[in-house]
Amino acid sequence: MATLDTRRFTFMQLMELDACTRCGECIKWCPTFAEKPERDAITPLRKIEAVRRFLNRQYGLWARLFGPRPPSNEALQEHSGGTYDCTLCGRCGVVCPVHINTRSLWIAMREALVDAGAYPAQLDHLRETITTKYNLSGDPNEKRLIWSENLPQVPEGVKGKSQAEVVYFVGCVSSFYPQSYSVPQSTVQVLERAGVDFMTLGGEEWCCGFPLIIAGMGEAALESVRHNVEAVRRSRARQVVTGCPSCYHTWKHDYARLLGEPLGFEVLHITELIEQVIRAGRLALRPSEDKVTYHDPCDLGRTSGVYEAPRNVIRAIPGVTLVEMEHHHEYSLCCGGGGDVEMADAELTAAVAARRIAEAQATGASVLLSACQQCKRTLAGAARREKVRLRVLDITELVARQMA
Numbered sequence: 537m538a539t540l541d542t543r544r545f546t547f548m549q550l551m552e553l554d555a556c557t558r559c560g561e562c563i564k565w566c567p568t569f570a571e572k573p574e575r576d577a578i579t580p581l582r583k584i585e586a587v588r589r590f591l592n593r594q595y596g597l598w599a600r601l602f603g604p605r606p607p608s609n610e611a612l613q614e615h616s617g618g619t620y621d622c623t624l625c626g627r628c629g630v631v632c633p634v635h636i637n638t639r640s641l642w643i644a645m646r647e648a649l650v651d652a653g654a655y656p657a658q659l660d661h662l663r664e665t666i667t668t669k670y671n672l673s674g675d676p677n678e679k680r681l682i683w684s685e686n687l688p689q690v691p692e693g694v695k696g697k698s699q700a701e702v703v704y705f706v707g708c709v710s711s712f713y714p715q716s717y718s719v720p721q722s723t724v725q726v727l728e729r730a731g732v733d734f735m736t737l738g739g740e741e742w743c744c745g746f747p748l749i750i751a752g753m754g755e756a757a758l759e760s761v762r763h764n765v766e767a768v769r770r771s772r773a774r775q776v777v778t779g780c781p782s783c784y785h786t787w788k789h790d791y792a793r794l795l796g797e798p799l800g801f802e803v804l805h806i807t808e809l810i811e812q813v814i815r816a817g818r819l820a821l822r823p824s825e826d827k828v829t830y831h832d833p834c835d836l837g838r839t840s841g842v843y844e845a846p847r848n849v850i851r852a853i854p855g856v857t858l859v860e861m862e863h864h865h866e867y868s869l870c871c872g873g874g875g876d877v878e879m880a881d882a883e884l885t886a887a888v889a890a891r892r893i894a895e896a897q898a899t900g901a902s903v904l905l906s907a908c909q910q911c912k913r914t915l916a917g918a919a920r921r922e923k924v925r926l927r928v929l930d931i932t933e934l935v936a937r938q939m940a
C-alpha cells in the first residue's frame with residue numbers, strides 16, 4: 537500500500553491542516569463542487585480532513601497507539617479524484633476565515649499523490665510531452681512562431697532580433713492552438729505600435745513549466761525553468777512580458793524560488809505593460825461604444841494580485857462602458873480551464889465555464905473580455921455551446937482593434 541510523504545508539506549502547511557476549523561465556508565464558494573455536488577472529496581474541507589487522517593494514521597498519535605497504517609487504495613483514489621478535480625482557482629483561500637493558503641496546499645497534496653503513484657494517468661503523457669518536446673501540444677518546438685505567418689506585416693521583434701529590452705514570452709497555448717493565435721498576433725501589433733523594443737525566443741522558448749508544477753510534478757519542470765532563464769539572460773532583456781497569466785505567475789512567483797537566485801530582470805503581464813505605454817502617451821486609442829465586462833483570470837487576479845491594470849487599459853478606450861459581473865476581483869468565478877482539470881474531466885470544465893458565461897450575459901454586455909488566452913478559449917467555447925450572443929475577446933485584441 538502507498539504512503540503519503542509528509543516531506544511534501546511545509547511546516548506551515550502541516551499547521552494549516554490542523555488549523556482548519558471545519559467551518560465549511562469554503563464549500564459554497566468552490567466552483568467545481570457546485571457542478572459536482574455528489575463528489576464530496578472535491579471540497580477543501582474533505583481534502584484537508586483526508587490528509588490529516590492519512591498522516592495521523594501513518595505518523596501521528598493514532599500510529600503510536602495502534603501502529604502505522606497507510607491509507608487504503610480506495611481512500612487514496614477517492615482523495616486523488618477530488619484533488620485533481622480542482623481548478624486551483626484559489627477562491628476557497630479568499631473566504632477561509634483562518635487564511636489557509638489553500639492553493640499551495642492543494643499543489644503539495646498533488647506532489648504527495650504523485651509520489652504515491654495515485655494520480656490521473658494522462659499526467660504521465662503530459663510530463664513526457666513537455667520534457668521531450670518542450671511544449672504542451674507535442675508539436676515540433678521550432679514551430680513556435682507559426683501564429684505569426686499570416687500577419688499582414690511581421691514586426692522585426694517576432695523573429696529578427698537576438699537582443700532587445702523586452703522578451704515577449706508567448707506561451708504554449710498561444711503558440712500552438714489556432715483558436716488562440718489572434719492573441720499573440722494582436723500583442724505584437726500593439727508592442728510594435730507603442731515602439732517597444734521587443735523580441736521573442738522562437739524555438740528557444742520552452743514550456744514555462746506551469747502545467748507540471750500544478751500537476752505535482754514540479755521537479756520535471758526544472759530543466760525548462762533553467763533553459764528559459766538562460767535564454768532571457770542571453771537576450772540582455774530588462775523585462776519579460778507574457779500574455780498568459782499562468783506563465784506570468786510561474787515566471788514572477790516560482791522561477792526565482794525554484795532556481796534559488798534572483799532572475800535579474802522584471803516580469804510583467806502584458807496588461808501592465810500596455811497600461812504603462814498608454815500612461816506614457818505612446819499608444820493612442822480610438823473611441824468605441826462597446827459595453828464590456830471583464831473576467832479576472834485566476835492566475836492574474838487571485839493568485840498574482842493584478843486586478844487594476846487590465847481594468848485601467850479597458851477604461852483608457854474612450855467611450856467604452858465597463859460593467860462588473862456578480863463575482864469579480866478576488867471573488868471572481870473561475871472559467872473552468874485551470875488546474876489541468878480539462879485534461880482529466882472536460883465536462884467539468886464546460887459546466888464551470890457555462891456558469892461564468894451566464895454571469896457575463898446577465899450584465900447585458902456585448903463583449904466579454906479576459907486577459908488570458910486559456911480563459912478566452914474556454915469561455916468562447918461555452919458561449920458557443922450555450923448559444924449566448926456574447927463576443928469573447930482578449931484585452932490585447934480589443935486594444936489592437938482600437939489603435940488609432
Ligand code: SF4
Pocket residue numbers: 565566567568569578579580621622623624625626627628629638639
Ligand atoms: S481552489 Fe477552487 S476549485 Fe479548488 S477547492 Fe478551492 S475553490 Fe474549489
Ligand code: SF4
Pocket residue numbers: 555556557558559560561562563580581584631632633634635636
Ligand atoms: S473555510 Fe478554511 S477553516 Fe473553514 S472548512 Fe474551509 S479550509 Fe477549513
